Amino acid sequence: MSIRVNDLKFSFKQYQKEFEDKALEILRGGYYIMGSELKSFEEEWAKYNKSTHSIGVASGLDAIWMTLKCLGIGEGDEVITQANTFIASVMGITMNNATPVFVEPDEYYGIDANKIEEKITDKTRAIIAVHLYGMPCQMDKITEICQKHNLLLIEDCAQSHGATFMGRRTGTFGSAGCFSFYPTKNLGAFGDGGAVITNDDDLNKSLRIYRNYGSEIRYHNKIVGANSRLDEIQAGFLRVKLSHIEEINRERAVIADNYLNGINNSKIILPKIRNNTSPVWHQFVIRCQEREALMAHLNHKGIDTLIHYPIPPHLSECYNYLGFKNGDFPITEEYADTVLSIPIYNGLTKNSQDIIIESLNGF
Numbered sequence: 001m002s003i004r005v006n007d008l009k010f011s012f013k014q015y016q017k018e019f020e021d022k023a024l025e026i027l028r029g030g031y032y033i034m035g036s037e038l039k040s041f042e043e044e045w046a047k048y049n050k051s052t053h054s055i056g057v058a059s060g061l062d063a064i065w066m067t068l069k070c071l072g073i074g075e076g077d078e079v080i081t082q083a084n085t086f087i088a089s090v091m092g093i094t095m096n097n098a099t100p101v102f103v104e105p106d107e108y109y110g111i112d113a114n115k116i117e118e119k120i121t122d123k124t125r126a127i128i129a130v131h132l133y134g135m136p137c138q139m140d141k142i143t144e145i146c147q148k149h150n151l152l153l154i155e156d157c158a159q160s161h162g163a164t165f166m167g168r169r170t171g172t173f174g175s176a177g178c179f180s181f182y183p184t185k186n187l188g189a190f191g192d193g194g195a196v197i198t199n200d201d202d203l204n205k206s207l208r209i210y211r212n213y214g215s216e217i218r219y220h221n222k223i224v225g226a227n228s229r230l231d232e233i234q235a236g237f238l239r240v241k242l243s244h245i246e247e248i249n250r251e252r253a254v255i256a257d258n259y260l261n262g263i264n265n266s267k268i269i270l271p272k273i274r275n276n277t278s279p280v281w282h283q284f285v286i287r288c289q290e291r292e293a294l295m296a297h298l299n300h301k302g303i304d305t306l307i308h309y310p311i312p313p314h315l316s317e318c319y320n321y322l323g324f325k326n327g328d329f330p331i332t333e334e335y336a337d338t339v340l341s342i343p344i345y346n347g348l349t350k351n352s353q354d355i356i357i358e359s360l361n362g363f
Ligand SMILES: *Cc1c(COP(=O)(O)O)cnc(C)c1O
Pocket: 059, 060, 061, 062, 085, 086, 088, 089, 130, 132, 156, 158, 159, 179, 180, 181, 182, 192, 193, 194
């Protein structure tokens, strides 16, 4: 008996007929890039999030760096984000030659809103809040800080499709919400994909031009842009999944509830839910001082786990040039040393969940 940390076959099988029908429809239709599936998906995704616009792009990383680019962020600008994020949030900043400024996370793994203001300088242009693991950041406070200091707010929603803060979807609090549809995400495609949602008409227009070689009208190139489009086939698959997103997130919430109620071991710290938020459990992340021993124990029971993430961006080799060292962000580093993601995915059986709970409690 072996329980994988994620198994994407199940979410395919859940809606297999719909995916297969959609694939054939698109293949037979003969139109594969920037067609009606993309247009419909963009409308449906904007509507689901109660946002004015949605722009499909090729990946979550593209969503972030192109958004910053279109908002005019570049060399000499500072962008604040949390130190415990996935590397893509930071690469989106540095790809524009802007400087990332890190803030420690709070106990819910989001950027610590109480530690943002001390990092603001006259070069600060924007804050990227990352709703890590599907847990919304402290958006009321962050929005207030952005207004007070006249900063742009961008949300990295690559792990938070459908999550809400005070009833409002993540991605709708500032200038833009950046999403990834990488296959393991809650709304996952069968390949790479991404999108930006925004209420800003100018940003919408800029991104649409930017993602398609800087052209609005074919062969009329206004600016040097990128090739970053969401394919018809992925947009079609995403429409199928989006029609079931509430079920998909509900199933994950049921698994998370089982874990929260069932896991009881003084060596293990469980995730806490921030007031007024509804997380979507992209990951179920526990912490343990004896993480390596716990991993080995679970592995021995046939249970796979993963670490999100073992090396924080400020200690990653690619960011040596920023000059950070061990000890600069003690909370982030402590999290990197103790976090462990246990299996949570659509199709994970109740029996497997019980084995995982029992194994954790037996450690
Ligand atoms: C997955 C992810 C991204 C990047 O998305 P890609 O589609 O893989 O480029 C960005 N930020 C976070 C927090 C992510 O989890």
